[in-house]
Amino acid sequence: MDTETYQEGRVVHQPEYIDGHSVEIPILKILKQDGSVYKNADMPTIDQEHATRIYHTLAFHRVLDERMVASQRQGRLSFYMTALGEEAAIVGSAAGLDDNDMIMAQYREQGALIYRGFSLENFMNQMFSNEKDLGKGRQMPIHYGSKELNYMTISSPLCTQVPQAAGYAYGQKLKGNKQCTICYIGEGASSEGDFHAGLNMAAVHKAPVIFFCRNNGYAISTPSTEQYAGNGIAARGVGYGIKTIRVDGNDLLAVLKATQEARDYVINENKPMLIEAMSYRLGAHSTSDDPSGYRTREEEAKYAKHDPILRMKNWMLAQNWWDEEQETVLFEDLREKILAAVKVAEVIDKPAIEELITDVYDVPSAQLEQQLSSLKEHIKKYPDAYPVTAGRIK
Amino acid sequence: MAQMNLLQAINNALEIAMTENDSAVCFGEDVGHFGGVFRATSNLQEKFGKDRCFNTPLTEQGIMGFANGLASQGSVPIAEIQFADYIFPAFDQIVNESAKFRYRSGNEFNVGNLTIRTPYGGGIAGGLYHSQSPEAYFAHTPGLKIVVPRNPYQAKGLLLAAIRDKNPVIFFEPKKLYRASTGEVPEEDYQLPIGKAEVVKSGSDITLLGWGAQMETLEKAAEMAEKQGVSCEVVDLRSILPWDADTVAESVKKTGRLLINHEAPLTGGFAGEIAATIQDMCFLHLESPISRVCGLDTPFPLSHEKEYMPDELKTFEAIMASVNY
Numbered sequence: 001m002d003t004e005t006y007q008e009g010r011v012v013h014q015p016e017y018i019d020g021h022s023v024e025i026p027i028l029k030i031l032k033q034d035g036s037v038y039k040n041a042d043m044p045t046i047d048q049e050h051a052t053r054i055y056h057t058l059a060f061h062r063v064l065d066e067r068m069v070a071s072q073r074q075g076r077l078s079f080y081m082t083a084l085g086e087e088a089a090i091v092g093s094a095a096g097l098d099d100n101d102m103i104m105a106q107y108r109e110q111g112a113l114i115y116r117g118f119s120l121e122n123f124m125n126q127m128f129s130n131e132k133d134l135g136k137g138r139q140m141p142i143h144y145g146s147k148e149l150n151y152m153t154i155s156s157p158l159c160t161q162v163p164q165a166a167g168y169a170y171g172q173k174l175k176g177n178k179q180c181t182i183c184y185i186g187e188g189a190s191s192e193g194d195f196h197a198g199l200n201m202a203a204v205h206k207a208p209v210i211f212f213c214r215n216n217g218y219a220i221s222t223p224s225t226e227q228y229a230g231n232g233i234a235a236r237g238v239g240y241g242i243k244t245i246r247v248d249g250n251d252l253l254a255v256l257k258a259t260q261e262a263r264d265y266v267i268n269e270n271k272p273m274l275i276e277a278m279s280y281r282l283g284a285h286s287t288s289d290d291p292s293g294y295r296t297r298e299e300e301a302k303y304a305k306h307d308p309i310l311r312m313k314n315w316m317l318a319q320n321w322w323d324e325e326q327e328t329v330l331f332e333d334l335r336e337k338i339l340a341a342v343k344v345a346e347v348i349d350k351p352a353i354e355e356l357i358t359d360v361y362d363v364p365s366a367q368l369e370q371q372l373s374s375l376k377e378h379i380k381k382y383p384d385a386y387p388v389t390a391g392r393i394k
Numbered sequence: 395m396a397q398m399n400l401l402q403a404i405n406n407a408l409e410i411a412m413t414e415n416d417s418a419v420c421f422g423e424d425v426g427h428f429g430g431v432f433r434a435t436s437n438l439q440e441k442f443g444k445d446r447c448f449n450t451p452l453t454e455q456g457i458m459g460f461a462n463g464l465a466s467q468g469s470v471p472i473a474e475i476q477f478a479d480y481i482f483p484a485f486d487q488i489v490n491e492s493a494k495f496r497y498r499s500g501n502e503f504n505v506g507n508l509t510i511r512t513p514y515g516g517g518i519a520g521g522l523y524h525s526q527s528p529e530a531y532f533a534h535t536p537g538l539k540i541v542v543p544r545n546p547y548q549a550k551g552l553l554l555a556a557i558r559d560k561n562p563v564i565f566f567e568p569k570k571l572y573r574a575s576t577g578e579v580p581e582e583d584y585q586l587p588i589g590k591a592e593v594v595k596s597g598s599d600i601t602l603l604g605w606g607a608q609m610e611t612l613e614k615a616a617e618m619a620e621k622q623g624v625s626c627e628v629v630d631l632r633s634i635l636p637w638d639a640d641t642v643a644e645s646v647k648k649t650g651r652l653l654i655n656h657e658a659p660l661t662g663g664f665a666g667e668i669a670a671t672i673q674d675m676c677f678l679h680l681e682s683p684i685s686r687v688c689g690l691d692t693p694f695p696l697s698h699e700k701e702y703m704p705d706e707l708k709t710f711e712a713i714m715a716s717v718n719y
Contacts, residue, residue, distance in 0.1 A: 102467075104463075133500065134499075134500050134502055135498065135499055135500040135502070136500035136501075138497060138498055138500065139498050143498070145499045145500075145502045145503065146502065147502040147503060152466065152503060153495075153498060153499035153500075153502055153503055155490070155491065155494070155498060157486060157490045157491070160459060160462075160486065160487060160490065160491050162459065163455065163456045163458075163459025163460050163462075163463065163487070164459050164460070164462045164463035164466065164491070165463055166456075166459070166460050166463060167459065167460035167461060167462060167463025167464040167465075167466075167467070167471070168463035168464065168466060168467045169463075170460070170463070170464060171417075171463070171464045171467030171468065171469040172467065174417065174419070174445060174446075174469065175417075175467075175468075193455055193483070194455055194456075194459055194486075194487075196453075196456075197451075197453040197455045197456030197459060198456065198459060198460075200451050200453065200456065201450065201451060201453070201456045201457075201459070201460050204450070204451055205448070205450075205460075358501075359496045359497045359499075359500065359501045360496075360497050360536050360537050361496075361537065361539075361561050362496070362504075362506060362560040362561055365589075365636045366636075367636060367639075
């Protein structure tokens with residue numbers, strides 16, 4: 001009996017313990033801050049055209065964040081979330097995929113949507129929840145979605161997209177069309193039960209999904225030291241039997257390299273992969289948050305030196321794929337266009353009152369029709385109290 | 395026609411759905427080769443392969459999250475939660491995700507192909523966690539449909555309708571009747587409408603309304619009352635959401651009295667919603683207060699199960715109190 005094992009494994013006769021931090025997980029770095037590349041680094045597949053698309057995306061992202069925070073401060077917009085400092089992790093990973101792969105994001109991944117070509121008008125219409133918003137003005141700003149661009153509509157509940165990504169990818173596998181899903185998640189959301197559920201489901205059912213964790217050091221005010229005691233998020237992947245890599249999230253080339261290899265792996269092996277991108281959330285959590293309540297200016301200044309967009313720009317300059325004049329023209333052009341788009345979108349009408357009850361079901365129920373009809377009668381009686389819709393009710 | 399029990403009718407519906415649609419997938423805990431702890435998915439893995447009928451890890455939120463993802467991808471997931479008592483870990487995925495998927499995306503995405511099957515209800519000495527009837531928790535959630543069959547014929551027809559419906563549907567199966575309820579079931583494909591109540595027996599003095607396993611209780615109570623000269627109209631609601639207020643109101647306008655029976659606790663139970671709506675629709679026709687015969691406002695007990703249940707005797711007493719009001 002003493003030679004038998006109940007599950008496969010090496011047998012010992014004195015207690016032997018595995019330390020919780022014994023799994024060493026290195027960080028992949030390719031690009032230095034000055035734009036040079038580490039000696040012997042494995043480069044991702046990238047050419048000038050691809051690099052230019054990526055850099056345009058990064059620039060658009062930075063200017064969009066600047067302008068929309070300003071708009072929110074002016075009271076023109078109810079809410080906004082930037083991705084300052086994390087742009088390379090988001091855009092670099094989206095650039096490692098095929099545009100037909102599904103993206104299931106948390107909320108700080110508008111960079112992936114910019115990369116896919118979501119129009120400036122679409123961004124604005126969503127943020128101003130006007131009648132041209134694809135989401136019909138129902139969700140808070142930055143909860144984007146696009147069927148056409150394979151970008152699943154964002155929802156606020158954290159981590160719910162993780163087991164969903166496992167299911168979505170499983171469906172892609174059954175369909176056999178060689179596509180995968182990427183699922184973005186923050187290190188805070190990774191403490192939710194759905195993280196465990198989703199990674200385990202994906203591993204057991206062999207779903208072609210890339211779990212991409214943005215570990216930016218904070219979940220609102222909670223530092224990662226109060227989020228987990230293990231070796232980050234990456235160490236957990238190992239426990240689920242999932243191939244795992246940790247990368248420098250401010251190094252676009254490292255992120256791109258890891259994602260390109262992850263895509264090949266998940267599609268050819270029909271297994272999930274986990275990428276943990278280490279970064280720092282340079283901005284506030286959202287426009288409703290003030291980080292000065294929980295961290296120092298010195299700390300922020302230290303990480304600001306690792307600006308991922310500047311690092312990519314330095315590399316582009318070193319390749320002679322970019323110059324300062326192009327830089328100036330691009331950023332000025334983007335500032336003008338985005339400001340102009342804000343002015344257009346903010347005066348477009350809100351969706352018609354009828355959209356309040358559509359899409360609850362495929363067809364509105366009789367009860368919903370009745371509720372809408374009562375509401376319209378009420379608004380007609382008190383039009384001054386409902387200025388957004390009163391004038392448009394027939 | 396074939397003689398089937400409720401489980402066989404469900405198994406037959408699943409087989410039809412999986413045969414007609416290659417992207418229909420059945421999964422849940424112990425659903426695979428074993429065929430489910432109640433055997434509702436017997437032989438499906440043998441017929442359709444491990445990719446389309448399989449065991450999942452033991453994680454209800456994982457099952458429902460996975461199902462939401464599959465449905466949004468375009469597949470037809472038919473997920474099983476082993477007991478309705480264990481659906482609560484998946485409450486967030488169902489209420490915040492399944493129910494709101496289409497609305498929040500402006501119909502860019504939806505999980506309309508989703509069906510959730512789960513055994514519910516008492517009467518099997520199941521104690522606190524193998525007896526619950528959680529329909530009212532979900533009835534408060536726009537975007538979901540909720541269906542409860544009462545016999546094998548209904549189970550097959552309503553389950554096929556649920557699987558093909560373009561909205562997420564929770565299908566509560568009365569496990570007390572899985573083997574106890576047998577009847578003639580057409581072997582061919584058919585559907586019964588979701589959102590429509592059925593008048594099971596016509597009567598003139600009082601309307602008795604219920605669903606699922608409690609329909610047997612109502613029919614027994616109606617027999618007892620008939621012996622006292624009280625004519626009962628028995629109505630099976632069949633769908634909790636959306637529910638057929640018109641059929642119920644039409645019946646109450648005729649009889650002037652309404653009794654609603656459900657196993658779930660009284661406070662916050664779905665009978666409250668029905669009572670409020672019907673008093674609004676039928677105020678001038680009501681001859682007595684609307685009566686609710688329900689479970690007690692306690693967790694579901696083991697040793698006092700019989701005392702807890704809203705059985706035929708309690709229902710009979712309530713009928714007599716209503717007609718003598």
